Amino acid sequence: MSPKIILIHPPVAKCSEPPAGIAKLSSCLNENGISNDVIDANLEGILFLLKHTSDKNTTADRWTTRAIKNLERNLAALRNIDTYQNQSRYQRAVMDINHLLNVAAKSWHVDLSLADYHDQNLSPVKSSDLISAAEKPQANPFYPYFQNRLMVALESNPDFIGFSMNYLSQALCTFAMIGFIKQIQQRQKIILGGSLITSWIKLGARKNIFRGLVDYMVEGAGEKKLLEILNVKNGSNNSPPDYDGFPLNKYLSPGLILPYSAARGCYWHKCAFCPEKAEGNAYLPLEVSKVTEELQILNRQTNPSLIHILDSSISPSLLGALAQSPPGEPWYGFTRITKHLADEDFCLSLKRSGCAMLKLGIESGDQRVLDQLNKGIDLSTASAILKTLKKSGIAVYCYFLLGTPPENEESALKTMDFVARHHECIDFLNLAIFNLPSRSVEARSLSTHDFYEGDLSLYKNFQHPLGWQRSAVRNFLEKTFKKHPAIVPVIRRTPEFFTSNHAPFFVRETPI
Ligand code: SF4
Structure with missing residues (x-):
């Protein structure tokens, strides 16, 4: 039986378009008959936090109250091309949405925006801090989102879970998600790839630096290496990226x-x-x-x-x-x-x-x-x-x-x-x-x-x-x-x- 893999795009990155990296990996796996699912945990996590903050914040200041009240309208505005003809309307929608994200993560000691993630206590460029993030996934502001999401995803009993990490703003959340998977399931092998991982390896990071958490660190273009890990002999990689598995109408842009x-x-x-x-x-x-x-x-x-x-x-x-x-x-x-x-x-x-x-x-x-x-x-x-x-x-x-x-x-x-x-x-x-x-x-x-x-x-x-x-x-x-x-x-x-x-x-x- 061929192995099954889940590919995850972790928070935080801009959520205006689907992630190209895992779309390309997914098309390569499809071409070689490997069962796979993709999760844009960045988009899903951000939308979850926005909604969750709106639902539970009853004693908010004026800006937060306005941002909560207008959340659905602001999300719809960013998905409507007419908004882009009106700079101040666009700006108000973006600033309000961003403010809500900021509010959502404040009590977790994280400065969160639509484009960045900054933990006040943990650094994404310290391996010891990344391991700490994995040891305490409950301390991550996206935990309320990913605990359920990953539990549901793991019901399909995948053999591998791959994370694509391209920005420092994704690093701590990636490790929190890996830590959570390790807490509830030990079976899955974890694969870590993406341009940030490539840079770290080129910088001299050992490929076993996260032993016990990460099974494979993949450098460079991931398709060939992924096929090797999945034991696919003479695999091919000729298809364009596959965006079928992504919620294409949910991204914060007017059209795809x-x-x-x-x-x-x-x-x-x-x-x-x-x-x-x-x-x-x-x-x-x-x-x-x-x-x-x-x-x-x-x-x-x-x-x-x-x-x-x-x-x-x-x-x-x-x-x-x-x-x-x-x-x-x-x-x-x-x-x-x-x-x-x-x-x-x-x-x-x-x-x-x-x-x-x-x-x-x-x-x-x-x-x-x-x-x-x-x-x-x-x-x-x-x-x-x-x-x-x-x-x-x-x-x-x-x-x-x-x-x-x-x-x-x-x-x-x-x-x-x-x-x-x-x-x-x-x-x-x-x-x-x-x-x-x-x-x-x-x-x-x-x-x-x-x-x-x-x-x-x-x-x-x-x-x-x-x-x-x-x-x-x-x-x-x-x-x-x-x-x-x-x-x-x-x-x-x-x-x-x-x-x-x-x-x-x-x-x-x-x-x-
Ligand atoms: S080498 Fe120069 S042109 Fe090429 S990516 Fe770097 S800065 Fe840009």
Whole structure:
């Protein structure tokens, strides 16, 4: 008899779209005749907490009372495209829902939001704290949800339970769920995979670090390894992700956002300090013809309102293929600054193919910094691209990074000036402070100390070589950069919590 497995997407991650990782694993298992179920415990857990808080909170303050009263209306609003034409209505719905989550977790000493999970006593980058979370699952705010949910799931007597962990915000909840399973059933083998696990293993974590709780820690693409664990010989893995088992109408988005990965890793792979480079992840793209074909199949099967291409950087050849063979619905994703995008005809063909928004990591407005970071881009091309995309009706979500080792305050001022000069071409903005990946080659030449003081920490704190320390960077970002009159409106229209996942819905269709 073939084994049975349950695949779980644990809290907390943004609940605007189904999880691509376990959808791909599930399709591979189906292709090889392995019985499997998927559970989006993130979405289910968040909806459970919201409802539970609404049911039991009778002595609430005014904001909480309003958020409880309007919960169903606010959830419905986020699932309705009309809300995205009214920024203040959207914002009110998101802030009220987020507030309720925050209230739900307060008495558990957890700061919970729609995008993050922060335990006041336990760190997700300390293996001893993760083990503590497993020892006391009852101390997790999602316990009232997962105790029943997992008991019901275990009635089918699966042989394996797999958790896909991609963000630090999922780590403590994952271990609480594993701990609960171990308390009630010892039989199931636990498999732990996802990009966070890959990063930890690359960082040097032993694969038996959670012995007694976790039976297999899987590094990299999980399909092949999973088939090996399940003892499937000569298994195949050719199908597109399978979203059948997910509650597609429950996600907090207007219609289904279909996530799709056309490549693992990044084709550029050269930027200094990038985790892709630091972890030595290989670039593994699918054939572009397979991508366009799969997207059209998925489009027919799921009828999405938006396609989210998950690649670290959509390659120029894939952009070209999408322009030639449109997937059939609006799409967006990350791409690099390359000269193709300065070509108006090319951008118009992308627009016609449904490209609603491109995410661009420009990172700095100082060419010297870009060169030292090995970004392989120049600012005059970036400027031309922003103007061309604007003209072509494709929205732009720009990413800038402050506090990198080659940056000083003068460079940061140049970045601010670049953003201000292009404010009419930048629709949404992400401004982040640089974190130094522990494993980067460049980190070896800097004076460092542990960032989060955890054995699983992905980043290190460092002495800035030009004296542009983190506190000064934060101060500049908050008090100067974000206050620039040309930049304020861009920051204001960037959706909170859901950020780029919801941004394309705010883009009004412009005729070409
Ligand atoms: S383009 Fe992006 S993903 Fe690729 S190496 Fe540079 S920073 Fe990393």
